[in-house]
Amino acid sequence: MPRVTPIDARRPAAWRAAVAAGLAALGFSGCATAPLEAARDHFRRGRLAEAETALLADAAVQADKDRVLVLMERGTVRQAAGRFDESSRDWIAAAAEAEKLETYSVSKGAASLVVNDSVQSFRGAPYERTLLHSLTALNHFAVANWDNAAVEARRTIEAAAAPTKAGFPEDAFSYYVAGLALEMTDDPSNAALLYRKAAAVAPAGILVDEKSGRVGPRPPAATNTPPPALPRTAAPAGWTHELICFALLGHAPPGGSTMADRWYGTPDAHVEIRIGGRTAGRSYPLADVTRLAAQTDARLAALRVAKTATRVVLKEVIAESVAQTTDNDALGDLIRLVLIGLLERPDIRRWETLPRVLHVARVPCPPDLRGAEIVVRAPGGAELRALSVSTPLARRRTTWVTFVRDLPPPPPPPAAPKS
Amino acid sequence: MKNRILRLAGLAALAAATIGSSGCAAFRASTQERDVTKTQHMGSEYDYSDMRKVAQNVAGAMHTQFLAAQPEAPMMMIAGVQNRTSGYVDTKTLTDKVRTLLIQGGKARFVNEARREDLLKEQGYSAANATPETQVAIGKQLGAKFMVTGSLAEMKEESPRQVRVSKTKVNYYKLTVEVTDLQTAEIKWIHEEEFAREATLPLIGW
Numbered sequence: 373m374p375r376v377t378p379i380d381a382r383r384p385a386a387w388r389a390a391v392a393a394g395l396a397a398l399g400f401s402g403c404a405t406a407p408l409e410a411a412r413d414h415f416r417r418g419r420l421a422e423a424e425t426a427l428l429a430d431a432a433v434q435a436d437k438d439r440v441l442v443l444m445e446r447g448t449v450r451q452a453a454g455r456f457d458e459s460s461r462d463w464i465a466a467a468a469e470a471e472k473l474e475t476y477s478v479s480k481g482a483a484s485l486v487v488n489d490s491v492q493s494f495r496g497a498p499y500e501r502t503l504l505h506s507l508t509a510l511n512h513f514a515v516a517n518w519d520n521a522a523v524e525a526r527r528t529i530e531a532a533a534a535p536t537k538a539g540f541p542e543d544a545f546s547y548y549v550a551g552l553a554l555e556m557t558d559d560p561s562n563a564a565l566l567y568r569k570a571a572a573v574a575p576a577g578i579l580v581d582e583k584s585g586r587v588g589p590r591p592p593a594a595t596n597t598p599p600p601a602l603p604r605t606a607a608p609a610g611w612t613h614e615l616i617c618f619a620l621l622g623h624a625p626p627g628g629s630t631m632a633d634r635w636y637g638t639p640d641a642h643v644e645i646r647i648g649g650r651t652a653g654r655s656y657p658l659a660d661v662t663r664l665a666a667q668t669d670a671r672l673a674a675l676r677v678a679k680t681a682t683r684v685v686l687k688e689v690i691a692e693s694v695a696q697t698t699d700n701d702a703l704g705d706l707i708r709l710v711l712i713g714l715l716e717r718p719d720i721r722r723w724e725t726l727p728r729v730l731h732v733a734r735v736p737c738p739p740d741l742r743g744a745e746i747v748v749r750a751p752g753g754a755e756l757r758a759l760s761v762s763t764p765l766a767r768r769r770t771t772w773v774t775f776v777r778d779l780p781p782p783p784p785p786p787a788a789p790k791s
Numbered sequence: 792m793k794n795r796i797l798r799l800a801g802l803a804a805l806a807a808a809t810i811g812s813s814g815c816a817a818f819r820a821s822t823q824e825r826d827v828t829k830t831q832h833m834g835s836e837y838d839y840s841d842m843r844k845v846a847q848n849v850a851g852a853m854h855t856q857f858l859a860a861q862p863e864a865p866m867m868m869i870a871g872v873q874n875r876t877s878g879y880v881d882t883k884t885l886t887d888k889v890r891t892l893l894i895q896g897g898k899a900r901f902v903n904e905a906r907r908e909d910l911l912k913e914q915g916y917s918a919a920n921a922t923p924e925t926q927v928a929i930g931k932q933l934g935a936k937f938m939v940t941g942s943l944a945e946m947k948e949e950s951p952r953q954v955r956v957s958k959t960k961v962n963y964y965k966l967t968v969e970v971t972d973l974q975t976a977e978i979k980w981i982h983e984e985e986f987a988r989e990a991t992l993p994l995i996g997w
Contacts, residue, residue, distance in 0.1 A: 464879070475996040519874050526877035530947070557873070 404435030404442055411445055412724050416623055418780040420453040437480075437493040440469045441721055444496065444504065448725035452777045454763065456511040460520075463508040467527070470495050470504075485683055486690070486711070489676075489719035498540040499664040500723045502531045506546035509553050510618060513773045514764030522557040525550035525566070532569075541667040544574040545618075545659035545730040548587075552616060555585060556768050570658065578656050585616075586734050587656045605653045607736035615737035617655065617761075618775035619643040619746060622728030624661040628720035641756065643776075645735050646745040653735030654749075661726050676718075687711040727777065741765065741772050748778060835962040835990035837880055837945075845984045846888035849968050850896070853889075857970060857980040858898040867893075868904045868935035872966070876945035885966075886939070902935050937979065941968035956995050963987040 407429045414423035426432065427446040435442055447462035473495045483491045496504070505528040512521035528550040532542060551566030564582045571580040579590035579599055586602040621641060645652045691711060695704025737744075743762035750756055765774045825831070830840045858864070869890060872882035893899040903910065917926050948961040963985070970980040
């Protein structure tokens, strides 16, 4: 039955309250989306300077609830640009901010129940917080700061062992990086422990040798006997040293993309390491960020559904009670439209400048290594592109360490107009 | 009823005016000097109070147990203290403090191993450009007899996951410092400093 809305003295106050609530809700949902999106787009196209500029914009720097995300993305951009110390500073700050967010904010938690989950500060998924440490360790490798790399190794161990991490996916890449950091700082027993952990969670068909740290194909085994040790790859005489190359390929899926089975595909491309025109070996994938994101989403699905259902019910109760209190259906519908139609949306924030697949190659090399050629190959062996790497290249005793991020080359500067 | 509401509103306004006029310190940015000699901890992590205390203890122990037994102030060098913790600890600050205390005590001498490259560069410049009477002689640097090394290790414990509003963290630190004879590679003196601290962190906040 249609309700007749009487004009009474209470209505203006109710309208004001509803408008104030709407504005407050919209205010709460404000974030650094625009500069983040712009920076990611520039990054994927190889325009690193523009990406960094976008992340230094006021909207990004002052974004309180997206602070960790901005620092994560900026660290990736700076790492790809070869500014390893600045990248480390961003990531160390991001880890410190994320740690502070362990304290649950009652105000933001309550706001998330009437607006959406985006009003809460971004802390990063457990796999993102772990990768934060392993990628920082790569920066320390790049500047040959082995002790600081070991600090990140210990933080990786702590992050992986945190009680809140139960049920979330683990990645072999982070364990491997931590193992190498400890191996380089003369802690072989703990390094072996981490290589063993890496082997336990490595993708199917990949073996990490806990004693030597070598990575290779897992031989087929009919029983549960421990796999044999991986032999050293055949190498020319005089190649007495080892090169460990971390290859960061592709791009992580954008936030909000459906984590369907199509993302689960076996990591396919690999890189071949060439030194002085000779093939030294190839890389093997240790982590697929898409898979980590999908498994994290699956772990959180039930929790998210329950929270969304509770929130929608609460919003409906608010809209209905406003309609009844003011005896105004139109106002109730308007509040319903704002709270459910406009503000009800999933939290799709994710560290999007992460690579998609993280590879490791451990190959023999000459003692006087000056650089290497990294050839990205398709599963069938076809050469996709070749990258020349001379920095970063750090050495400790007989081990060289480098890493490469596979990004498109920056676009050439515009040609000067012909006079 | 109306009077009561008015009275409450008046009290609230008075409280707000009082806070506003007095400039409640909690709402203002402020800076104040701190006495670094007083022990103050903000959390369970290694901090400057620890650095100062540990450096004084190490220097004191080295002074009384090792240097006092030497016939003369030996020439020493500090190779560094390895950071084996999960925090970014500047162990150079610790060794600098120990060296300062030992030099001030007059029982040890140190070579400046951290500035060797700068020294050689300056000597080369001096040999090429300085007047003969102010040039320094090449090959006259003193060699160290003992090397100081060490490591700072850490162990952490955290209260288990359960229904709680705060979590307790315990951090244990152990600093080991050793003095090695550079000629024989024999460890001549070793010392340990250890301490643990507990801190409680809220899991729920505003």
